[in-house]
Amino acid sequence: MALWTIAFYNPILTKAQSEGLKIGAATKIITPELDSWVQGAGVPKKASSVRDELEANGLYFSKGDFQLLMVSCDFAGIEPDLNVRLREAMGAATGILPRDILISSTHTHGGPSLLKTNYLMPLDTAYMKDLLPWMVALAKEAVAAAQPGKIGWAEGETQIGYNRRLTWADGSHSMHGDASRKDFAGLEGPDDPQHLAMFAADFKGKPFVYTLPQYYPSHNFLCRWCFFS
Template sequence: MGELRVGAAEVDITPKLGSVLAGSLSPRYAEDVSYPLLSKAVVFDDGERQVAYVQNDLIILVREQFDVAKARAQELTGIPAENIMMSATHTHYGPATYSMFEVPAEEEYVAWAVERVGDAVKLAQNRLEPAVIGHTSGFCPEETHNRRWWMRDGSVQMNPAVASEELVRPAGPTDPEVALLVAETLDGEPIAAIANYSLHYVGSAGNVISADYFGAFAEALQRMAGAGFVAIMANGCCGDINNVDRTKAPSGEPRPYPDYQVDRVGNALAAECWKRWSQLDERIEDATVGAATAYPVYRRRTRAEEEQRTVAGGMRATEQIGSKWPQFVESYAREREAMDRMPLEMETVVQALRIGDMAMVGFPGEFFVEYGLNTKRSSPLARTMTIELANDWIGYVPTDAGLDQGGYETWLARSARVAKGSEKLFLDAAADCLDRLAEEE
């Protein structure tokens, strides 16, 4: 372990107007740009090893797409692909990167963008300089809400009507922690800030391209710090989390402007991070960096299993879909046909990076919040961030209990494919990565 160096950079990956937007079951087309989409990279070098984290303002990338970006980064930098963690923010206001339901992927865009993602790592490496790092955390409980609710009829629903008399209680917890890792020059100038919060996208109005609250956060934190640096908000485990308090009736007033809620949430998180950053006393110049990867093999559900599960819950899967989105029953049927052509068992990636005495754990999909809470609680490192949509996308990953409860996140499709019994598989994979990193000196 030698002198720590850190470098950071970002590249623009905003698509052209007219691009197909992701985030809906039917296509939308980009008409304007609100917050540009960026790929942001931070490289850490302890004198013996280099590791990199790259965040991308995209809804998802699958493993094959991430692997292309990592291969380019490795070719340009010499950093081994297994030392590079990449993730997506899950903005629903970016280009479609994967064909699903009725939305076709922007294939030409994806081919261009993944090369740019690799470029971001090289640009960050070019900017390596002696640095100090520190980490801290705060809390922002008012912006995170579990979107799954137990209803009076005994069912669990995603996003039920707000202030409904049918609401009983949330079906799961939230994670209000806002973790923060900062890197500064030896003169105290910011190089990069990586924050972590468990919240799905917030959403703009209209068919706009937008980095969502992730972009608003970055701009706000840069204003507060009064400096130009790379600011990242990484998505925590939030497959069952959003920004809507369903116990409160809406005011009835329109948003003052389309990005009002995006900006409000981004500003709130930036303010909490800046407050904690300003109070941060300890920074270190010498820090071990490392990476560990596991390749768990998960099993997908079959139609027969899904039928058995939903019938046991009192309503067949097609009836559940038809009751919420009757216009998409045929789309779900096509998704099931696509799943029939997939292997029953598939390999994916769980990865952890170590930066000094803290860690970042990457999960490959939209993981329920309990995965993050449990991983952080059991981590042997001083502080742990959990980052979803990292290195792969395998759809929603409920807990075993969440799968039994049902709801949108469990309706069989490529976006909800993981079989019951996978909870322990993924938690064990994360724990194994963290244990291996904790042993490194």
């Protein structure tokens, strides 16, 4: 609750700037079928069970003639060619320019095989075919859900990721390793526990979406949207 208070003390747009702004949000389950290839960490394996559903979450903004759609998917990553095909199909279905559709990945290692990380594990082309209509439906639902609203932001600190790159006395670096070794010289860099969040709410103050960008040291940046009904 305190985080929400901070968020709306830091509005991204003033009330006057928010006039005409519409915000829509939608979510779609994008879990592949069992026995599908799992992206993993380069080790070829197939899914034998589902612990949590994978999601694609969309956040849509419009004001006047301008439209923007941001989508977060539970993938390790996505190849540029597929990214372009998805954005073009979503744009054709909604009237949003493909260049104004942004697709990001949460870098889950438990998602479908969409990156060529191991020559023994093929890309899941069957899943790619299923994904396109799911993403088109998500885009259309986010646009249809648009309502007048406002956005704000907040920041805070919590330790989610840790720097896993170790430095050795000879100047070399490695992932993980035994920090009790005599030649351990320290971590490659500091941890960054700071996190930013963006919120969207109607004009009565009822929140319906927030985003939580996260940074993992020695890894990558990701963004995950969460929605309130």
